[in-house]
Amino acid sequence: MPGLEGLLNYQRQWFRDDIRAALSVVAVALPVAIAYAQLTGVNAVVGLYSCILPMLVYALFGTSRQLIVGPDAATCAVIAAVVTPLAAGDPVKHWQLVMTMTGMTGIWCLLASRFKLGVLADFLSKPILMGLLNGVAITIIVGQFSKVFGFKFEHPYLIERLADLPRYITQFHRPTILISLVALFVFLLIKRFRPQWPAALAVMIISAFAVWFFNLGTFEIKTVGAIQSGLPIFQTPAFDLGIARELVMPALNLAMVSFVSMMLTARSFAAKNGYDIDADKEFMALGLANIASAFSQGFAVSGADSRTAVNDANGGKTQWVSIIAALLITLIALFLTAPLQYIPSAALGIVLVIASLSLIDLKALWQLRKRDNSAFFLAFTTLLAVLFIGVIPGITLAVLLGLFQFLRVVMRPTEQVLGLDHKGVIRSIDSAKKAIPIHGVFIYRFNSPLTYFNALYFKRQLLRKIAAEEGVECLIIDAVPCFTHLDLSVMAMLADLHIILKKLGIRLVVAGRKRQMLKWCELASVSTTDGGVLIRSDLYLALKMNQIYKQALAEGLAPLVHKQPNNEDVLIHSHL
Missing domain, CATH: 3.30.750.24 (STAS domain)
Structure with a gap:
């Protein structure tokens, strides 16, 4: 437990900074966790479950002092892409498959740590990750159109959805669009005049209050719905084991992407604060965090760059930030879930769209063409693969392309x-x-x-x-x-x-x-x-x-x- 040393040698003067950082992390993590639960296709409270135990586990086993683990856009998009067709519309089966895939992801990470495969942090190159994140972000944004504009997609894949968009336009729900515009206006207003405030949290509070106060449910505006308070009760997944076999390789892909993404965040903040990261121990910490998430009925987690940045910006010094934030989210899950039922899905869609926009960097991708043409080809191919054939096949193709590119360099060197x-x-x-x-x-x-x-x-x-x-x-x-x-x-x-x-x-x-x-x-x-x-x-x-x-x-x-x-x-x- 590398984190235990920092907790045992804690200095009292750090506590004020850690409290301030923890409050800021919760303000950002709460709306994101609920939104990503919707993205994954499970109940909003599952997003809270996915924060509590994983944050506590990482605080003990992680080697980064600033990293905050939690739901991540890329991991949630991957899970949704794999589980949705297997669940066939059964919400209970969907939830259980999500937990199973999360547990498998954790096991893959533990195996990788056992065999000292932390070097895989360098396997998914920056161009591959760049193309992957751009593709995932575009996929999420298009997927949220249904919530923002108030209709339902009939096709699971991006290209078919875009091709059928003219027909979907006739199904737009005006009250939902109005809520979306208000949520977007509130977000931009806060970012313009109070950038230090948690804009996403404010959007959720204001939109939920509007739905409750004006009884907007009568206008058929979809909301999160009733959320059961309390901590999760452990349940053993019950479904055909043949379906579980379909999750093995996607879980491996998810473990790879989650780990690489987490290491990029952890290393950047470790370098900024003057300490080192142990890649093999990080693999173990990520595996244990995912197993803890599955045990608490949650979904897969990774290093959250936005919450880590908030932690660092507010002076977070140690892993106590994760512990305090987890305890605060536990209190919300126990006693404050009732107001969450009024949060409109349109507002969550706006939060997800804005969060996904931060992942898109087409300019940097295009600049690769001038600096390294082979890197540009790899990134652009990954982007197209994710958009055209799906997230999991796109990740697999990207890994194979990176491997082939490496073999070409080794086989035909200078x-x-x-x-x-x-x-x-x-x-x-x-x-x-x-x-x-x-x-x-x-x-x-x-x-x-x-x-x-x-x-x-x-x-x-x-x-x-x-x-x-x-x-x-x-x-x-x-x-x-x-x-x-x-x-x-x-x-x-x-x-x-x-x-x-x-x-x-x-x-x-x-x-x-x-x-x-x-x-x-x-x-x-x-x-x-x-x-x-x-x-x-x-x-x-x-x-x-x-x-x-x-x-x-x-x-x-x-x-x-x-x-x-x-x-x-x-x-x-x-x-x-």
Whole structure:
């Protein structure tokens, strides 16, 4: 429990800041939790349940002092996309599937933590996440049109909804639109004149008061409805286990997206406040928070960037902010749920639309085109995939695209031919012409680890380049960037390359990682004795030994220096 240390070493002067931050977090978390419950397709009180235990658990197991966990737009959109078709309109089954998927997400996170997979925080690259969040935000905004304008979508997918929009326009409900406009006006007014106030909470309070005071329910304006007060009673999900199998892979995708999103938030605020984050422990904390949410009948949670920002802006120092906020939300769930039933769905739709707008950054996505065209392609493809084929398939495709892009870089990396500059420093030969080739020597650098799937490409590229050169007597391979681990396919390729070069009268020298290379060559039965592959400690020694060999050859002493001694310095001294 990394958070326990901070709680035990608490300083009294922090308490005032933590209380102020906790109140601000609750003011933001309350409307968002209710709105995201609606987005997930469950009762509004479930949004409160999804805050209480997860916040308490993360306060003990998390390594971030500022991070606030809770419902998140992306995770709720993913859950809704998966569970809605499986539930087939049954609200109880829908809720139980949501809890089951949340528990599975937590288990995936715990497994990832157990196997030290915190490095997956870097797996979903920033371009993929950028495209994903833009796509999810657009999907949420279009999905909230039905609540804002007072009609019901008949199609589950975005493209069909947009295509059928002209018909939906005829179903607009004017009183609902009026409530939506009032909610939007209140939000913008508060943001303009009182930006420090919780605008979303004010929108909910004012719109709920208007529905209650003017009895707007008679105009068929949909509201949250009756909410049962009290804490949740544990229930075991009851449905066909075959349906649960449909949740396994989506839960894995959800765990990945939730973790990456949370780590981006946690790392940014940790860097701002001068401490480090343990990715593996964060994976465990996220898993336990999701299991706690499922146990308390809630839905999946992640790191909430907006609430974390509010916490930090109000001077929150420790995890006590999460504990105090959780206790306040518990009091609301126990005693203050009655007023929540008057909150109009249209107001929640406005809150969700505005929250989703903050996720959209098409300008930054377009700027990727100028900085990194491959990153732009990846982000834009992810965006289109989420919009056209859905959130979960879009995430899966994005992960596969990122993997393929990585494999392409590894399989077809950059390569360099090296030479000497006027100071005798080895450097790459390029258009700047600061280095020149060494007569009779070809120095090659392959900027990727050699493995079975790029070994043949390495050999083809090397032989092609040598064929284009004239008078090559010695080939020196820089082993440092490419010979990073033992791969028998690579060693077999090296032996084959040596045979080909030997027929061409070219000596093969591998420079760098001498001890490892000698050991690997021995294990793979690659000869390093007379007439075998020559292993040198580094590029400079390889050049020096080649120079000595040429001198010895001229003096008729070549056999002396062609052997592979244990200590090359002894050979140099003996020759000199």
